[in-house]
Amino acid sequence: CALASRLHGLLPSSSIALIEHGPDGRTHPYVVNPQAAPLLAQTELVVNYRTISQSQLDQRSMTNYAGRLLSGSSAANYGAWMRAPAVDYDLWAEQIGHPRWSYKALLPYLRQTEHHYDLEGNREQHGFEGPIHTTSGRVYPLRNTIYQAFLELGFKENADLNDGNPHGVAPWVENWRNGGRQHSGKVYDLSNIHLITQAAVSKIKLNADRVATGVELSDGRTCKAENEIIISCGAHRTPQLLMLSGIGPSDQLEKYGIPRLVDLPAVGRNHFDHLSLHQAWKLRFPEEGLAMGSPAFNKPDYALGFPVEWIATYALPEHTLASALQRDVEDRPQPLASQLATLSKPSRAHVGLLAAYAPLNLGGDYDVPLDGSHISTGVLLYQPTSRGRITLASADPAVEPIVDPKYYSMLADKEMLRSGVRRIAQLMQTSAAKDVILGETPPRGMPILAPDASDEDIDARVRAYSEVWHHSAGTAAMGKDTKSSVVDAELRVHGVKGLKVVDASVFPSPISAAPQATV
Secondary structure, eight states, X not given: OHHHHHHHHHOTTXXXXXXXXXXXXXXXXXXXXXXXXXXXXXXXXXXXXXXOOXXXXXXXXXXXXXXXXXXXXXXXXXXXXXXXXXXXXXHHHHHHTOGGGSHHHHXXXXXXXXXXXXXXXXXXXXXXXXXXXXXXXXOOTTHHHHHHHHHHHTXXXXXXXXXSOOOEEEEOOBOXXXXXXXXXXXXSOOTTSXXXXXXXXXXXXXXXXXXXXXXXXXXXXXXXXXXXEEEOXXXXXXXXXXXXXXXXXXXXXXXXXXXXSEXXXXXXXXXXXXXXXXXXXXXXXXXXXXXXXXXXXXXXXXXXXXXXXXXXXXXXXXXXXXXXXXXXXXTOOTTHHHHHHGGGSTTOOOEEEEEESSOOSOOTTOOOOSXXXXXXXXXXXXXXXXXXXXXXXXXXXXXXXXXXXXXXXXXXXXXXXXXXXXXXXXXXXSHHHHTTEEEEEOOTTOXXXXXXXXHHHHHHHHHHHOEXXXXXXXXXXXXXSTTTOSBOTTOBBTTOXXXXXXXXXXXXXXXXXXXXXXX
């Protein structure tokens, strides 16, 4: 939606069609209301690309949600508004070999998008006239308690999460505005765009010169492209569509009898996502209305967004990761080995920690009542080193692809999540937190994870109860060559004229942030 609107603004005489697999859905009550956002997974507006059994997660099949409606996942996420650290974008520029993807080059576009919540904020870093209004600073009863606990743990104050350096404890930032979602189909003008909804694209049509000339829809209709076709189907569906169109690894195309038009072995590879572990913590005085579910937790402002106020970001010491990374990069192909080696660079952010005033995203049968007696914490693996793959299950476009992220399969991932779990345990033993927190309520049959918890106990909890933040990316990655990437620095599909990709599948490596602001 954002791209279609901006293209028309630059080229007002152009004819632009936006084809959406799902319905319009922009005014659906679950879309516009932050409290109803978790219910979207039960509707047709979200598709679950469920993974195959994950060997490192007790053979669990994990959910991989994505928006299937006009506005895509911007109409179905939880509203976190986060830029990546500047170093992440700068590393993209190095990997791709083009300065246009550096933080300095991207900053004008990041500023153009936002209407920053703090009018006294840094005007070199932030925009104040963009269509998306960011918000922060909702005050909950435990605001000062959680903040002081992070400071006591050693985190430095960081007044601005989104200035290119997220390290320290910073205010949580969202793009809910007055309790309403600001998805792309709402904030960008689509009045001059030809909207075609409930229309699944089954194939990109190429001519003999490998020029993209149009698309076929699953109902038999075709749409002809006079200039170019831009794919924005997400990290699961984009590689599937490319392969169904004869663009991809030869083994996949031959397996399903699809004529090979362009041999791109990297299509579907390089999948990564943000794995997380959430824990429940029992409050000493739940009657004081400190968490969602309590009758006293009832101020109208509490319903205007996600019940989080702070996020703490940090990097592991280089020596902690060094051994794991050395073992992880052995026998790994380039450029992945080079990507992993950059994790020890200064300013990298490996882990994010947050506290939510409700027992959220606990996973599996981790059953904690929503009655105001508990809060929860989350440990976010920002820089996963595990890489998975999207492959075809059929030549039928209606059949979802096979998703194998290979979660938690690398030693560095284990080091980072273990570190985060121990830091959370330390957080809850600070004097600030102990005044309000009685202790952890672990899943039935599992031990409490204390600051000195063993690797084995933490790994067992991760295997059984970790969840993902549904930030899949990387499966049509940008890069310099046709063996390890799918698109070039201008997002043009290698070997095809008139075809581009503009979703998170083009990320060459993970970013230490929710992807919404970057996409």
